[in-house]
Ligand SMILES: Nc1ncnc2c1ncn2[C@@H]1O[C@H](COP(=O)(O)OP(=O)(O)O)[C@@H](O)[C@H]1O
């Protein structure tokens with residue numbers, strides 16, 4: 133494993149005062165791709181959002197370390213400045229806020245690498261969206277491509293991508309995959325939540341670790357081939373039982 | 380020079396309150412005698428620069444303005460000479476009434492001097508201060524004509540009568556900025572405005588207001604749009620006031636259209652009672668009234684809008700949006716649709732809310748601080764698409780929008 137950039141230690145994870153996950157441990161190396169799997173409502177969004185510091189999700193005990201620094205109590209936008217960014221599963225819509233305005237702001241704030249952002253914009257087909265209101269009236273594919281773009285263009289240390297491929301046409305899935313590849317190549321670590329067998333097949337050769345969430349625990353972290361085929365064959369419950377960390 | 384009957388009626392109306400807004404004792408303000416001055420006398424003054432700067436008007440704009448009034452002193456600029464070659468007149472209303480038949484013909488035909496005590500006061504004591512703009516048939520003046528009405532002295536009553544006459548097939552863009560020097564000054568501004576838009580003519584009128592905590596503001600505006608004409612107004616206020624009450628009325632002839640935008644940003648303890656009214660008097664006419672209302676601190680904003688469908692087919696739409704930024708502020712929207720014709724299609728939508736937590740959090744998840752996120756959301760809320768605004772005017776509007784949103788996070 134390369135240098136560790138993200139480490140979650142014994143974290144109890146809550147949303148709106150309710151505990152969703154207990155004693156989560158996770159370690160992500162630089163430039164690695166990790167996949168988080170689990171049934172609906174098992175806490176995938178909760179996990180990613182709590183790590184990112186998005187309210188009302190929170191880590192109540194335990195630690196979140198980013199590149200060796202304890203960021204457990206950092207406010208949201210400071211985590212972003214440190215290089216930890218979440219791509220929302222469902223970003224909200226804005227009236228009167230143009231995509232181009234956000235991009236201009238990001239360029240100023242983060243001193244973006246123009247050749248990287250330009251390639252990314254091309255891959256994700258962003259140019260057509262520049263004059264639009266942020267996420268307003270956008271199709272599933274447009275929303276996800278844009279949210280992936282906004283997250284990756286900052287070139288964070290760690291990008292947390294929450295189902296960037298759900299509700300998306302095949303062309304967009306392909307583009308989002310290419311974007312992830314480009315980010316990985318630039319040393320960005322990616323934690324990806326996905327359900328679709330299509331996406332899972334595509335990312336197999338790139339994946340370092342797969343994490344399985346079930347009934348309030350992160351029950352197993354291992355290689356793609358240890359986890360994914362089992363989930364596909366036996367479902368989440370079967371896989372969780374077979375992998376022996378849950379009963 | 381007052382008309383005897385009108386003056387008689389106006390005198391009787393001197394204590395007649397307006398139907399909306401708080402009643403104001405007008406007797407405490409000083410009415411000054413108008414005088415004409417040279418540009419150099421005032422334009423370099425600190426207080427003038429302060430007042431005009433708050434409008435998003437650069438010194439360059441003020442220097443080129445067609446008409447500038449500072450307290451009781453007014454001037455018309457050199458720009459006016461070049462316009463005159465095209466037959467365009469920009470002068471004080473008093474001068475126009477002395478010199479031009481058209482001015483005498485139309486003055487006080489849209490607004491009666493006995494409308495209420497504010498109009499009556501302006502009629503009886505205003506001595507026809509204010510600007511008169513005339514654009515002859517077919518002449519299209521694309522460069523905006525700026526007018527600037529400033530108050531720099533406390534306890535002043537600025538009483539104005541403005542007339543714009545855009546003849547058949549002509550076109551004009553007028554930008555009026557009204558402001559006061561000093562954020563605490565007490566003053567009274569009454570602006571009676573009568574606008575005439577000829578057949579197939581177009582008038583775009585942008586008005587920006589920047590007042591003070593003690594300012595009492597009572598604009599009285601009426602607009603008549605003839606067949607196939609178009610009137611676009613874009614009104615913005617983004618300062619404290621003591622109280623502001625205004626309800627411009629637009630009457631549309633056959634196939635005439637209007638778009639009326641107002642952007643209200645209330646703060647302090649100000650009362651902002653602002654509306655727009657359109658009457659679809661001719662078949663084929665259409666009107667849209669769009670407002671964005673922001674309330675901070677302890678301000679009270681009442682956003683009125685009225686469309687009267689007198690003839691059909693015709694179309695009217697009201698869109699009234701409010702954003703409350705403090706729990707001591709108040710917004711009320713009063714949209715009124717009044718149809719007297721089955722072929723008139725009238726619709727409205729209204730919504731009042733606060734800044735969405737999910738929107739704030741989302742922007743912060745992309746690195747915005749809370750303040751930056753608020754400013755961006757407010758700017759988004761305030762920016763309405765107004766395609767008729769000329770680019771130069773849009774620049775002023777954008778500057779003001781920026782000012783509002785950057786101080787709107789309280
Ligand atoms: N904002 C929220 N407020 C309250 N409960 C929430 C919120 N978000 C998620 N939950 C609850 O937390 C649990 C985990 O949800 P989530 O993390 O969204 O699951 P997943 O992403 O795996 O589908 C669910 O029971 C869900 O109802």
Ligand SMILES: [Mg+2]
Nearest residue numbers: 176177178221
């Ligand atoms: Mg989810």
